[in-house]
Amino acid sequence: xxxxxxxxxxxxxxxxxxxxxxxxxxxxxxxxxxxxxxxxxxxxxxxxxxxxxxxxxxxxxxxxxxxxxxxxxxxxxxxxxxxxxxxxxxxxxxxxxxxxxxxxxxxxxxxxxxxxxxxxxxxxxxxxxxxxxxxxxxxxxxxxxxxxxxxxxxxxxxxxxxxxxxxxxxxxxxxxxxxxxxxxxxxxxxxxxxxxxxxxxxxxxxxxxxxxxxxxxxxxxxxxxxxxxxxxxxxxxxxxxxxxxxxxxxxxxxxxxxxxxxxxxxxxxxxxxxxxxxxxxxxxxxxxxxxxxxxxxxxxxxxxxxxxxxxxxxxxxxxxxxxxxxxxxxxxxxxxxxxxxxxxxxxxxxxxxxxxxxxxxxxxxxxxxxxxxxxxxxxxxxxxxxxxxxxxxxxxxxxxxxxxxxxxxxxx
Ligand SMILES: *Cc1c(COP(=O)(O)O)cnc(C)c1O
Numbered sequence: 001x002x003x004x005x006x007x008x009x010x011x012x013x014x015x016x017x018x019x020x021x022x023x024x025x026x027x028x029x030x031x032x033x034x035x036x037x038x039x040x041x042x043x044x045x046x047x048x049x050x051x052x053x054x055x056x057x058x059x060x061x062x063x064x065x066x067x068x069x070x071x072x073x074x075x076x077x078x079x080x081x082x083x084x085x086x087x088x089x090x091x092x093x094x095x096x097x098x099x100x101x102x103x104x105x106x107x108x109x110x111x112x113x114x115x116x117x118x119x120x121x122x123x124x125x126x127x128x129x130x131x132x133x134x135x136x137x138x139x140x141x142x143x144x145x146x147x148x149x150x151x152x153x154x155x156x157x158x159x160x161x162x163x164x165x166x167x168x169x170x171x172x173x174x175x176x177x178x179x180x181x182x183x184x185x186x187x188x189x190x191x192x193x194x195x196x197x198x199x200x201x202x203x204x205x206x207x208x209x210x211x212x213x214x215x216x217x218x219x220x221x222x223x224x225x226x227x228x229x230x231x232x233x234x235x236x237x238x239x240x241x242x243x244x245x246x247x248x249x250x251x252x253x254x255x256x257x258x259x260x261x262x263x264x265x266x267x268x269x270x271x272x273x274x275x276x277x278x279x280x281x282x283x284x285x286x287x288x289x290x291x292x293x294x295x296x297x298x299x300x301x302x303x304x305x306x307x308x309x310x311x312x313x314x315x316x317x318x319x320x321x322x323x324x325x326x327x328x329x330x331x332x333x334x335x336x337x338x339x340x341x342x343x344x345x346x347x348x349x350x351x352x353x354x355x356x357x358x359x360x361x362x363x364x365x366x367x368x369x370x371x372x373x374x375x376x377x378x379x380x381x382x383x384x385x386x387x388x389x390x391x392x393x394x395x396x397x398x399x400x401x402x403x404x405x406x407x408x409x410x411x412x
Contacts, residue, residue: 022409024401025335026376030312030359031172031200032337033229034366034409035265036272042265043231051257055088055247070264077270081206082214084237088250089266090258094199094223097234097250098124099131101219104242104249105193106165108135113164113192115150116140118342118350120174120314122197139164143174143344148305150174152182159190170197170213170220173341173357175289175308180213187218196220199234201310203227203361206273207282210310218242227285227311227361230269231262281364285311288360291370295377304343304355312359316343322384325352330387331380334397335404366407375403 005012022034035043047067053060056071074089091097106112112132115121119142123130126138139162144151159167167190169183180196187194196213202222204210214220219238224230238246251258272278286309293303293313304314317327324340331338341357348354360373379396386392 019411024404025337026400026404027362028331028336028338028358028360028376030339030357030361031223031226032359033226033361035225035229035231035269036410038272039229039231039265039268042268043261045261045264047260047264050260052260053251053257055090055251067260070260070267071258074263074267074270077267077274078235078237081270081273082212082220082237084214084220085240086238086243086246088236088247089263090250090255091221091234091236092255092259092262093232094122094197094221094234095124095130096254097221097223097236098122098197100246100249100254101195101221101236102132102136102166103253104245105195105219106136109137110166111137111139111162111164112166112168113139113141113155113159113162114168115171115174116142116344118346118353119143119344120171122172122199125168125197143305145345148344149176150178152179152186155183156186156189159186159192163190164192166193166195168195168197170199170201172200173312173314175293175303175310175313176305177210177309178213180211180216184213184216194218197222199223200226200312203229203273203278204282204286204310207279209279209282209286219246224266224269227282228269228273229281229361229365231265233259233262233266235266284369285360285364287370288364288368288373289313289358292358292360292373292377295374296381299377299381301381311361312357314341314343314355314357316355317384318343318347318354320384322387323348323352324354324356326387327356327384330383330393331356333393334379334383335400336376336380363407366404366409368407372403372407376400 051061052064052067056068075087078087114125124132126133141155141158167187184194194217196217205212221236223234225232289308293308302316328340338356341355342353343355346353
């Protein structure tokens with residue numbers, strides 16, 4: 001970054017500080033990860049200079065032969081990973097991808113069935129402050145109060161009563177396997193479109209460790225920067241019969257020119273996913289989440305649904321007398337990032353809910369294993385028990401930093 005340092009020392013210095021923070025602190029936010037040096041390199045290229053409105057092979061600008069070659073590679077790799085009939089790799093991020101999906105299939109005012117937000121759903125699945133909740137008529141299913149899991153008979157009952165045009169499954173804070181076939185069956189019974197948003201678990205599905213909705217569902221969206229370990233962005237996959245309407249909704253419906261440098265980086269990440277080493281990584285992500293959840297249970301904590309099948313779990317701190325926001329702040333003091341999270345039927349408001357969401361994709365990219373996960377759970381518990389003791393927190397922060405320095409993040 002020599003040129004940047006010379007020309008713009010202010011921005012250069014913020015980037016240097018963020019590099020240091022990422023190296024010395026522990027990332028347990030379930031939606032974050034560290035990309036490889038190759039993915040990072042692809043993002044910082046002159047592909048950003050090119051306008052390529054349209055899709056590969058059909059552009060509204062000249063000079064796109066090479067960009068076409070790159071985009072076709074990204075599409076082919078993605079289709080191979082998930083067994084998709086059709087793929088669009090241009091969505092700029094998860095929320096715009098979902099906007100394009102709704103635009104392709106339904107009209108403003110139409111009814112959509114999704115998971116309650118405080119039960120693990122995403123903003124773009126009908127939250128009133130989000131475009132989805134403003135434009136469409138969202139109705140909701142929830143998780144079972146006792147099990148913390150989705151009850152398919154309950155989903156069927158609500159779907160039959162509400163008769164939605166579309167059913168959305170796939171979540172931001174749900175730690176269990178999803179019955180995609182069951183969802184597709186219900187969607188068929190009520191003549192609704194089936195939409196899977198696999199933003200969180202796509203990497204685990206790509207590795208063959210969780211069920212894949214792509215063979216069953218009409219349309220599937222995912223971000224590329226979470227467990228897929230690619231650049232910030234998203235993709236949409238669908239059945240061939242919906243290819244045209246999806247492509248048109250992405251462009252010209254939602255977006256202008258694609259971000260070619262990012263799409264090249266997506267292709268690089270997909271190339272990494274197609275290698276055997278990615279399956280090893282994804283397997284360890286799940287092992288790590290299970291080990292950490294198990295350690296928290298041993299330490300007397302409650303976990304929503306009692307455990308995890310994937311890369312994350314929700315710690316219910318209600319009984320510990322610590323709010324989600326407070327927990328987030330305590331952990332910030334020891335160099336650990338987590339995100340506050342609602343628990344199903346949370347008695348507290350979303351700004352200070354009763355839980356935190358913990359995920360292992362980033363720590364696993366640093367090569368941490370079960371042993372480190374158990375140690376981290378113990379450090380978090382110790383911090384909670386000594387939340388007012390600055391000395392203890394300072395000592396734990398040092399321990400977290402030492403642990404992090406032993407497991408460097410991938411760097412150029
Ligand atoms: C993260 C996420 C998104 C949105 O992704 P952005 O890139 O932040 O817009 C959409 N859906 C689900 C389920 C997510 O977890």
